[in-house]
Amino acid sequence: MSSLSKVYSHPDKLLVDHLQKVGDLCRQNLSLKKLNLDGYIDFNILKDIFYLVGVAHDFGKATTYFQEYLKEKNESKKMEMKNKVEIHHSLISALFTYYVVKEYLLTKDLLSGRYYQYLPVISFLVVKRHHGNLDDALDEVILDSRDDKILEKQVNAVDFKIINNIYNKFFSKIDFKFDYNLFRDNILNAKPIYIYNEIDRYEKNYIRDLNHQEKKLITYFDEEDTLFYYFITMLLYSLLLDADKTDAANLQEIKRIKIDKDIVDNYKLHLFKDINKKKKEINKIRNEIYNETISSLGRLNLEKDKILSLNVPTGTGKTLASLSFALKLKAKIEQEKKYKPRIIYSLPYLSIIDQNFAIFEDVFKFSLKGKTSNSNLLLKHHHLSDINYTASNIGKEEFENVSPKDIGKDLLLIEGWNSEVIVTTFFQFFYSLISNRNKSIRKFHNIVNSIVILDEIQAIPHCYWLLLNKIIHFLAEKFNIYFILVTATQPLLFDEKEKEIKPLIKDKEKYFKALNRVNLEYNPEPLSLNDFQEILEENLCNNPNKDFLIVLNTINSSLEIYNFICQLELEDTEIYYLSTNVIPKERLRRIKKSREKTKKRKIIISTQLIEAGVDLDVDIVYRDFAPLDSINQVAGRCNRNFSQNKGLIKLFILKEEEKKKEYYRYIYDSFIISKTKDVLREASKKQIEEKDFLSLNNLYFDKVNQGKADDKAKEILEEVKKLNFGELNKFKLIKDTYKKIDIFVEVDKKGKEIYQKYKDLYLIKDLFKRKNEFLKIKKNFYDYVISVPYNYAADFVTEDKGMGHISLEEIKQNNYYDPETGFKREEKSGGGTLIY
Numbered sequence: 001m002s003s004l005s006k007v008y009s010h011p012d013k014l015l016v017d018h019l020q021k022v023g024d025l026c027r028q029n030l031s032l033k034k035l036n037l038d039g040y041i042d043f044n045i046l047k048d049i050f051y052l053v054g055v056a057h058d059f060g061k062a063t064t065y066f067q068e069y070l071k072e073k074n075e076s077k078k079m080e081m082k083n084k085v086e087i088h089h090s091l092i093s094a095l096f097t098y099y100v101v102k103e104y105l106l107t108k109d110l111l112s113g114r115y116y117q118y119l120p121v122i123s124f125l126v127v128k129r130h131h132g133n134l135d136d137a138l139d140e141v142i143l144d145s146r147d148d149k150i151l152e153k154q155v156n157a158v159d160f161k162i163i164n165n166i167y168n169k170f171f172s173k174i175d176f177k178f179d180y181n182l183f184r185d186n187i188l189n190a191k192p193i194y195i196y197n198e199i200d201r202y203e204k205n206y207i208r209d210l211n212h213q214e215k216k217l218i219t220y221f222d223e224e225d226t227l228f229y230y231f232i233t234m235l236l237y238s239l240l241l242d243a244d245k246t247d248a249a250n251l252q253e254i255k256r257i258k259i260d261k262d263i264v265d266n267y268k269l270h271l272f273k274d275i276n277k278k279k280k281e282i283n284k285i286r287n288e289i290y291n292e293t294i295s296s297l298g299r300l301n302l303e304k305d306k307i308l309s310l311n312v313p314t315g316t317g318k319t320l321a322s323l324s325f326a327l328k329l330k331a332k333i334e335q336e337k338k339y340k341p342r343i344i345y346s347l348p349y350l351s352i353i354d355q356n357f358a359i360f361e362d363v364f365k366f367s368l369k370g371k372t373s374n375s376n377l378l379l380k381h382h383h384l385s386d387i388n389y390t391a392s393n394i395g396k397e398e399f400e401n402v403s404p405k406d407i408g409k410d411l412l413l414i415e416g417w418n419s420e421v422i423v424t425t426f427f428q429f430f431y432s433l434i435s436n437r438n439k440s441i442r443k444f445h446n447i448v449n450s451i452v453i454l455d456e457i458q459a460i461p462h463c464y465w466l467l468l469n470k471i472i473h474f475l476a477e478k479f480n481i482y483f484i485l486v487t488a489t490q491p492l493l494f495d496e497k498e499k500e501i502k503p504l505i506k507d508k509e510k511y512f513k514a515l516n517r518v519n520l521e522y523n524p525e526p527l528s529l530n531d532f533q534e535i536l537e538e539n540l541c542n543n544p545n546k547d548f549l550i551v552l553n554t555i556n557s558s559l560e561i562y563n564f565i566c567q568l569e570l571e572d573t574e575i576y577y578l579s580t581n582v583i584p585k586e587r588l589r590r591i592k593k594s595r596e597k598t599k600k601r602k603i604i605i606s607t608q609l610i611e612a613g614v615d616l617d618v619d620i621v622y623r624d625f626a627p628l629d630s631i632n633q634v635a636g637r638c639n640r641n642f643s644q645n646k647g648l649i650k651l652f653i654l655k656e657e658e659k660k661k662e663y664y665r666y667i668y669d670s671f672i673i674s675k676t677k678d679v680l681r682e683a684s685k686k687q688i689e690e691k692d693f694l695s696l697n698n699l700y701f702d703k704v705n706q707g708k709a710d711d712k713a714k715e716i717l718e719e720v721k722k723l724n725f726g727e728l729n730k731f732k733l734i735k736d737t738y739k740k741i742d743i744f745v746e747v748d749k750k751g752k753e754i755y756q757k758y759k760d761l762y763l764i765k766d767l768f769k770r771k772n773e774f775l776k777i778k779k780n781f782y783d784y785v786i787s788v789p790y791n792y793a794a795d796f797v798t799e800d801k802g803m804g805h806i807s808l809e810e811i812k813q814n815n816y817y818d819p820e821t822g823f824k825r826e827e828k829s830g831g832g833t834l835i836y
Contacts, residue, residue, distance in 0.1 A: 007162060008070050009061050010248055016166050018247055023054030023170065025243035030235075033448055034339045036478050040115045040228060045108065048174045049101055049119055053240055055170040056097040057127045060089025062166075063157040085150050091143075092154045094128035099183050104176055118229055125723070126237040130244060134237065134436040134725035155187040226721035227474045233723065234433075235479075238444035245412055245442070254376045254418040256340055261331035263367040264324035265294075270366060282642035285514055286317040289505065293321040296504040297328050302336060305502045306476035307483045311490040312505060313515045313690075314636025318455070319356055322486050323363065323421075325504065326451045329482060333451075341482070342450045343421045346429040348459035351609050353380070354588070356455070357423045364421075379419035381428055417443040426459065426733055433471060434716065436725035448479045455486045457493070458629040461733070462672065462704050465493045467713035473500075488636065489629040489697045492705040512694040517639040518647035520631070520688040522680050526653045526662060529557060533564050536622065540570060540603070547602045547618040551634055553626065553663040555581045555607060557654065559821055562605040574598065578606040581822030583745050585783035591616075610637065617641055621649045625664045627672040628679060628700040632693060651680075675703045739790040743804035744781070745817050751784045752808050792825050 009018035030050045037043060060066065065086040072078045081087055102120040105111040111120075125140055163180050171178055245251075260266075268290070272283070289312050300308075310322055326343045333341050345360070347353050357380045364373035431440045432447060460468060472493075475481045485493070485501070494501035505511070527535075540548065550565075552558040562577045576594045578587055591614060594604055602618070608630060610616065617640035623631060631651060639647030655662045664673055679700045680688075688696065712730070719727040746752045757777050764770040774781075788796075788804075796804025806816045816824055 007062055007067060009058050011070065013248070015058065015061055016169075019055045019058060019166070020170065021247040022057060022240070022243045023051045025246060026054035026239045027051040029239050029243065029445060032339065033445075034337060034480050035448075036480065041119075041232075045110065045116075048104065048176075049123065050236060050239060051174060052100050052104060052171075052176075053097055053123050053127060053236060054243055055167070056100050057093055057130055057240060057244065058089060059096040059163075060092040060154060062159070062163060063089070063092075063154050065154065065157055086153055086157070089154075090128050090131055091147065092151055094124045095151070095187075096183060097127040098124035099186070100178060103178055104174075107176065115228075119232075122229070122233045122236060125233060126240055129438070130237075130240055131438075133438050134233075134441070136726040137723035139726070151187050155184050158184075160184060227470065228478065230720045230723060231474065231479065234441055234444050235448065238441050241438060241442040242416055242445060246416075249412055251412060254413070257377050257420050259327060259330070259377070259420055260367060261328045264320055264327065264363055267363045267366045268320065271362075280642065282315070282515075285511060285642075289316050289318075289511060290321045290324070292506070293325050293504050294328060296506075297325065297332060300329070300332075300502075302333065306481070307472060307485070307494060307501045309485045309487075309490060309494075309496075309501050309503050310505065311485075311487060311503060311508050312511050313693075314488040314633070315640040315642075316511065316515070318486050318488075319359055320363075322453050322455070322484055323360065326453055326484065329451055333482075337480075339449055339480075342417070342419070342446060343453070344417070344429065344447065344450050345421065345423045345453045345455065346426055347423075347455050348426045349456070349609070350425065351587075351591075352456075352614055353423060353425060355615060360421065360423060375413070376419050378421045379414065379417070379423070381414055381417065381422060381424045415439065415443060417446040426454075429454075430468075430733060431731075433475075434467075434720075434728055434731045436728050448475075448481065451482045451484070453484045453486060456633075457485045457487045458489045458491050458633075460491065460493070461669075462491070462708045463710070463712040464716075464731070464733075465491065465705070465708065465713065466710045467716055467731075469493055469500075470717060489632045490701070491629070492701045509694060513691040515642065516646075516689055516691040517642050518635055518649055518690045520635065520649045520651060520690075520693075521686065522651045522688070524653065524677075524680075526655045528655060528657045529560055530657065532652060532654055533561070536561070536565070537568060539620070540565070540568065543620065544570075544572070545601055546620050547604075548620050548622065549604045549606065549610065549616065549618040549634070549637055550622045551606050551608060551610060551624065551626075552654070553608070553624045553667055555579050556825065557624070557663050558605055558607050559825070562821060565603060565605065570603075572600045574600045574602050576602065576604045576606075577821055578604065578610055579822065580607065580609065580786060581788075581825075583747060583784050583786055583822070586747065586819075608634075610634070615640075619645070619647055621647070623649060623651050625651060625653045625662065625673070626676075627668060628676045628697065631676070632697065635690065635693070671707065672704060675700060675707065678703060740787040741790055741793045741796060741804055742785050742787055743793060743796055743806060743823070744785050745806045745811070745823075746808040747784065747811060747817070747819065748808070750780075754780050754784065755805065786823055788823050788825075792823070 007015045009015040027047050027050055030047050035043065037046070061070075063086070065084070066089055069078065069081045069087045072081060098120050101123045102111060105113075105116055105119065110116040121137070121141065125134065125137060128140060129135060160180055167178060167180065293310060310318060310325070312318060323343075323345070326345075330341050330343060333339065345356070347356060360378055361373060364378050365371065428440075429447075429452070431437070432444050435441055472481075472483055476483060484504075496503065536550070550561060552561060558577070558579050559581070562575070565575060574594075576590045578590055580587075582590075587609075591610075594602055595616060604610070604616070604618070608626065614637065616637045618638055621634055621638045623634050626634075631649070635649050638649055639645070653662055653664070679696055682699070683692070683696060716728065716731050719725075719730070744751075744755055744758070746755055754777055758774070758781060761770050761773055764773060785803075793804055796806075811817050811819065818824055
């Protein structure tokens with residue numbers, strides 16, 4: 001190598017160009033952020049550090065080893081070369097980055113500063129893992145003799161004349177000079193570099209002596225400081241990953257779009273003008289809540305009020321009210337704070353994300369006069385989202401695909417969260433904050449300075465309340481993220497009395513008391529399914545014009561009740577079965593059909609997937625025992641639109657006949673079940689009216705807050721303090737309490753075609769091409785996939801594909817899968833299993 005024009009980072013991309021672009025993007029994207037770091041780190045210094053990390057992150061690609069690998073045309077030889085450690089560039093790049101950042105801080109006389117001394121090692125960590133996932137900090141800085149030898153080989157394979165030319169150009173932009181020969185000599189002669197400097201209280205040679213053990217990485221910083229180091233690491237890692245992937249894939253810059261803050265107002269006026277004329281009480285209440293939510297913006301202090309709540313009854317228009325408020329808050333921030341926040345709307349359940357996204361789509365479509373909104377305006381992102389990113393041309397109104405042929409680029413754009421409004425799941429959002437995964441953290445920098453709507457926040461497990469309280473407080477205060485917690489049953493993540501959270505509705509009790517739509521009857525005596533069936537039959541027959549929703553805790557119990565009701569042969573009745581035992585495509589079809597108005601009455605038998613946010617309205621609900629927040633959610637499906645006749649919710653405790661074990665024990669935490677029983681016992685009423693639900697909820701969450709154990713939250717916070725990224729997999733929003741097997745079910749001809757395409761993928765030898773082709777069918781593929789407990793489906797797993805398969809022919813022969821009730825389970829004790 002003798003020329004900059006011959007050193008490449010990627011095929012057809014010069015290393016000098018790639019490093020410059022990544023460095024510029026890191027600095028530029030950080031410059032757009034508004035961070036409250038006064039008293040911590042000078043923002044201009046931080047911008048320089050991020051720039052240095054960007055231009056140094058692929059230093060190791062300058063070796064002859066990597067250049068020969070890149071130029072190799074023979075695929076088999078290339079695969080052999082790829083496994084050679086000399087080709088790997090992350091470690092030597094990380095050491096170079098560490099050394100550069102340290103030298104820069106030394107020239108600024110800042111290296112010994114309390115908040116600056118960690119920046120070299122943070123830079124080391126993110127560059128070392130920019131092609132993988134972050135790991136525990138202490139483990140990462142331990143190098144052994146094998147690393148020593150590899151590093152020596154790699155340094156000797158670098159033309160430092162070229163390096164001097166490249167980096168003199170880069171560093172001149174920030175008025176910094178660097179002795180490259182000193183770095184080379186340090187590698188070859190093993191001169192000491194002190195990665196933790198004064199913090200570890202002793203000197204470390206970064207090649208030979210890094211394996212000196214320390215019990216704790218961080219021992220004497222207070223909690224706020226440790227969160228600061230964690231999130232600075234996350235921000236640097238996120239910006240580096242995004243810049244690297246953006247340039248490597250030659251992605252176009254996604255231009256920001258200005259959104260009219262009043263589009264929801266205009267949409268409501270158009271859509272509900274006829275409905276509002278009817279002057280139904282529910283519409284009056286919905287309008288009052290909407291108007292009060294919007295007017296609360298006037299009393300908001302943008303400096304202090306960053307954690308907000310919208311706590312109002314179910315079915316009162318929270319979705320539109322929260323979107324409208326967020327759009328107006330966005331405009332206020334743009335005007336007063338001079339930066340452009342994105343809006344992130346996050347939900348706990350896949351079962352409602354498509355429904356709420358469709359509402360957002362309608363709003364934007366109306367504002368665009370019938371045109372479909374493009375992806376840099378409105379984006380849906382969860383693991384089953386369509387992989388199709390569209391962007392508008394600057395100054396044009398038509399929309400076009402950024403990359404119609406390369407679905408990999410579409411996926412990169414979707415996963416980067418570059419849109420103005422993103423609709424996503426709790427899983428995607430919270431694992432972007434608490435994770436070590438490259439893919440999850442990449443979008444973190446676009447969460448910074450955003451407005452986050454957390455809908456149905458009560459779905460967060462109580463064991464994580466303390467953890468999320470600390471994290472959300474920090475992100476709101478230091479990274480200027482505004483959080484809006486939306487729920488009908490507000491948990492005590494934040495203390496309203498201590499002014500940790502600001503309610504958008506001043507007198508929420510008024511709305512809860514005004515909406516007295518249902519009565520709750522609780523039968524505390526456990527019943528067998530046979531006893532329950534007798535009660536059910538009597539009520540179904542005595543109420544031939546009433547719509548029923550029957551919610552069970554396990555799939556097996558739901559199947560028994562469904563089969564029992566079908567055997568009753570009720571006249572003029574439509575019966576719907578909903579559970580994860582049925583493929584997603586069919587579940588969605590049934591939910592839509594059950595909402596259609598017909599002359600026949602409806603009976604819906606479901607597991608709890610029906611509860612939160614699914615827009616159903618029935619007269620009577622039967623519910624197997626559940627935590628109070630779940631009971632509240634299912635109550636929101638009863639007399640939702642406030643008809644003259646009061647709805648009725650009947651709560652039972654159902655148990656198995658043989659084991660005498662209550663079904664709720666299979667899926668719910670005993671702690672929250674006991675608190676629910678306490679609250680219902682203290683209510684001491686045969687019937688509890690909806691107007692009393694708020695006080696009941698408050699009592700319930702107060703009991704949960706007082707009695708909950710914070711062990712899990714504290715454990716994860718401790719790992720965060722130590723920068724133990726590898727341990728963050730302890731954070732689990734959904735418990736994996738049993739082993740599951742995915743099974744593809746060919747219920748129709750389209751399913752058969754999709755599965756054939758899936759099988760054909762295994763003929764593609766190139767793993768990257770195979771993955772790319774799968775992305776094209778992923779959304780439709782998972783419409784046909786169910787997850788079944790291992791003890792029911794062990795025989796279905798194939799060694800080559802790792803998942804089960806039921807063919808259309810097998811279904812036609814009545815084998816394995818029933819079109820109505822789904823996967824055929826063997827009769828076993830254990831009560832079945834519920835998954836969301």
